[in-house]
Amino acid sequence: MRLLERLGHEVVFPVQQTCCGQLHANSGFESDGLALARRFVRVFGGADVVVAPSGSCVAMVREQYPRLAETSGDAHLLGEVRAHAPRVYELSELLVGVLGVEDVGASYPHRVTYHASCHGLRSLRIGDAPLRLLRAVRGIELVELDEAEACCGFGGTFAVKNAEVSGAMLAAKLERIAATGAELCTAGDDSCLMQIGGGLRRQGARARTVHLAEILASTEGVT
Amino acid sequence: MSFRHAAHAALADTQMRTNLHHATRTIRARRQEAVGEVAGWEPLRTEGARIKDEALASLDVQLETLEAAVTAAGGRVHWARDGAEACAIVTRLVQAEGVHEVVKVKSLATDEIHLNEALAMAGIAAIETDLAELIVQLAHDRQSHILVPAIHRNRAEIRDLFRRTIGPADLSDDPAELAETARLHLRERFLRARVGISGANFAVAETGTVCVVESEGNGRMCTTLPETLITVMGIEKLIPRWQDLGTMLTLLPRSSTGERMSPYTSLWTGVTAGDGPRAFHLVLLDAGRTDVLADPVGREALRCIRCSACLNVCPVYEHVGGHAYESIYPGPIGAILAPQLARMEQHADLPFASSLCGACADVCPVKIDIPRLLVHLRGRANEQGGHRAQQTTMRLLRGVLSSRRRYELAQRAARHGRGVLHRTWQHGPLGAWNDSRELPEVPAQSFRDWWRTRP
Numbered sequence: 001m002r003l004l005e006r007l008g009h010e011v012v013f014p015v016q017q018t019c020c021g022q023l024h025a026n027s028g029f030e031s032d033g034l035a036l037a038r039r040f041v042r043v044f045g046g047a048d049v050v051v052a053p054s055g056s057c058v059a060m061v062r063e064q065y066p067r068l069a070e071t072s073g074d075a076h077l078l079g080e081v082r083a084h085a086p087r088v089y090e091l092s093e094l095l096v097g098v099l100g101v102e103d104v105g106a107s108y109p110h111r112v113t114y115h116a117s118c119h120g121l122r123s124l125r126i127g128d129a130p131l132r133l134l135r136a137v138r139g140i141e142l143v144e145l146d147e148a149e150a151c152c153g154f155g156g157t158f159a160v161k162n163a164e165v166s167g168a169m170l171a172a173k174l175e176r177i178a179a180t181g182a183e184l185c186t187a188g189d190d191s192c193l194m195q196i197g198g199g200l201r202r203q204g205a206r207a208r209t210v211h212l213a214e215i216l217a218s219t220e221g222v223t
Numbered sequence: 224m225s226f227r228h229a230a231h232a233a234l235a236d237t238q239m240r241t242n243l244h245h246a247t248r249t250i251r252a253r254r255q256e257a258v259g260e261v262a263g264w265e266p267l268r269t270e271g272a273r274i275k276d277e278a279l280a281s282l283d284v285q286l287e288t289l290e291a292a293v294t295a296a297g298g299r300v301h302w303a304r305d306g307a308e309a310c311a312i313v314t315r316l317v318q319a320e321g322v323h324e325v326v327k328v329k330s331l332a333t334d335e336i337h338l339n340e341a342l343a344m345a346g347i348a349a350i351e352t353d354l355a356e357l358i359v360q361l362a363h364d365r366q367s368h369i370l371v372p373a374i375h376r377n378r379a380e381i382r383d384l385f386r387r388t389i390g391p392a393d394l395s396d397d398p399a400e401l402a403e404t405a406r407l408h409l410r411e412r413f414l415r416a417r418v419g420i421s422g423a424n425f426a427v428a429e430t431g432t433v434c435v436v437e438s439e440g441n442g443r444m445c446t447t448l449p450e451t452l453i454t455v456m457g458i459e460k461l462i463p464r465w466q467d468l469g470t471m472l473t474l475l476p477r478s479s480t481g482e483r484m485s486p487y488t489s490l491w492t493g494v495t496a497g498d499g500p501r502a503f504h505l506v507l508l509d510a511g512r513t514d515v516l517a518d519p520v521g522r523e524a525l526r527c528i529r530c531s532a533c534l535n536v537c538p539v540y541e542h543v544g545g546h547a548y549e550s551i552y553p554g555p556i557g558a559i560l561a562p563q564l565a566r567m568e569q570h571a572d573l574p575f576a577s578s579l580c581g582a583c584a585d586v587c588p589v590k591i592d593i594p595r596l597l598v599h600l601r602g603r604a605n606e607q608g609g610h611r612a613q614q615t616t617m618r619l620l621r622g623v624l625s626s627r628r629r630y631e632l633a634q635r636a637a638r639h640g641r642g643v644l645h646r647t648w649q650h651g652p653l654g655a656w657n658d659s660r661e662l663p664e665v666p667a668q669s670f671r672d673w674w675r676t677r678p
Contacts, residue, residue, distance in 0.1 A: 001674075013674050018624040024617055026579060028601025032621040039625060067595075122581035151538045155578025157613075162576055163655030165230050168542040169578070170659055198660030 055120030253481025292431025296493020330422025
């Protein structure tokens with residue numbers, strides 16, 4: 001919010017919003033996901049551009065909504081989804097890809113490593129947009145994460161249904177984060193950060209997690 | 224056993240996990256390099272997908288074209304509705320030759336239908352001639368990878384196995400020495416074999432040509448030396464035209480072994496007088512494939528050309544290995560193929576064995592949207608019931624998420640009842656989360672409260 005306003009945009013937060021329904025759809029409960037898709041279209045229909053600090057939610061809207069709407073046979077909904085979904089962006093893709101901004105005037109004097117969240121990377125193809133934004137942040141020391149594109153193991157209900165496998169994937173991620181010596185691990189998705197952050201805290205690690213948006217909004221150390 | 228339980232056992236096997244991590248990382252890098260060389264890789268994938276979709280859309284007609292072409296070239300075509308029928312056909316054909324031993328090319332279709340076991344029941348020994356398959360067979364083990372069935376084994380383990388079975392007592396773990404041991408053991412069997420059995424990577428409908436790619440030359444031996452050759456192929460292996468082979472033979476080796484082309488690409492059309500087998504039998508195996516075709520979403524899985532690129536990039540597969548899937552088709556492709564080919568209830572938990580990270584879809588040479596199919600099959604598994612607790616939870620959640628008032632109430636409840644939430648979480652059905660990570664902190668103020676009160 002602070003970031004977008006700093007860049008001169010009018011930001012509105014429709015309080016009627018809840019959840020995109022990805023949890024339902026990805027768990028195989030399409031009709032529940034569809035109900036939440038209808039809600040999304042109703043709540044966000046009026047906006048020029050919708051931005052979400054979460055690649056997986058955006059991927060749900062852009063990739064799965066059209067499919068859900070099509071399967072449901074609801075032509076009106078499909079029309080609405082087709083009209084609105086392309087205007088929904090993940091934060092870094094909006095900044096770099098649409099607005100053409102890389103330097104957002106942020107300052108963040110910390111040693112940071114970046115985890116590339118799966119949906120941003122492979123569904124939305126945001127590529128290195130988050131890294132471009134991070135590189136332009138003042139004072140930041142960005143260290144590369146080995147196998148940064150490997151899944152952290154969250155995967156929604158997967159983390160509960162197959163908790164052990166999810167935990168093993170997380171352990172591999174934590175090992176690589178530790179190897180960077182970073183104080184902070186950032187990503188564009190809160191769900192990955194919840195998984196990684198939960199793992200770091202369990203280990204009693206020095207490193208913490210921080211969302212990409214928090215870094216970009218930060219003006220820490222600027223006098 | 225469920226995937227969750229099998230995975231539990233697999234995760235404890237640190238040797239297997241080390242072997243697997245090393246092997247998949249190596250193959251991943253090789254594939255990356257081989258694919259990177261091809262300028263038009265993306266259009267090639269699209270063409271691969273198109274060819275398979277075309278074949279699948281007209282499979283009934285195409286199969287008859289294939290049958291006519293094979294027959295015209297002097298081969299015989301047999302139709303098998305299921306694995307039992309295919310096994311019976313092959314057994315009868317081998318018995319007609321009056322032999323008690325056959326040599327086999329590595330073949331997933333025959334593994335899928337347990338052909339070796341069926342032949343053994345009839346007193347026929349089926350000898351696997353692919354090195355990795357031989358290792359699995361000698362160890363009475365199970366395959367754990369589509370391309371590298373013994374990927375879970377390292378050199379020292381193979382040396383010990385060979386010392387016990389086919390090699391000298393002082394055998395070392397030098398790969399060349401291990402391969403030589405297998406070569407000596409197999410050579411004798413190749414020379415005396417009168418019947419060879421293979422699968423097929425592709426079968427060209429218009430020409431009746433069958434194609435097998437392999438790395439060791441054992442396949443070439445099996446398909447050329449014996450007097451009788453029997454090929455068992457899943458009906459989805461068909462491609463319509465000869466020229467389609469060009470696309471497929473570019474996509475497959477690069478995706479599979481990371482090679483520009485396979486060391487051995489064998490192609491044969493029926494029989495040729497004075498060259499190769501005198502009799503050729505092609506067994507067309509359905510075994511659930513026409514049922515898969517009936518599902519407009521699920522049928523995409525039948526595009527699969529068994530390259531195993533999806534296994535090599537899958538983080539779930541890398542940690543648990545192939546055995547946890549309890550199917551000849553493990554990994555991401557197994558998670559969408561196994562439950563469809565068998566009865567759904569048999570592998571109903573496999574579609575859930577994925578974090579939907581999408582790495583598999585990115586590398587698939589025929590562009591199977593594996594995450595989408597996983598989600599689709601999760602829906603089908605849910606319909607079968609047995610997921611009542613989850614269904615209720617999802618309904619409740621939908622209720623909460625369908626109203627601003629209920630959503631905010633739930634947020635407030637989470638904030639105030641944090642202690643209760645934590646305890647419920649720890650001991651309830653979601654407790655497994657807690658084995659390796661902490662629950663996130665609930666913030667003192669929600670974003671929307673901040674939004675409402677900001678100046």
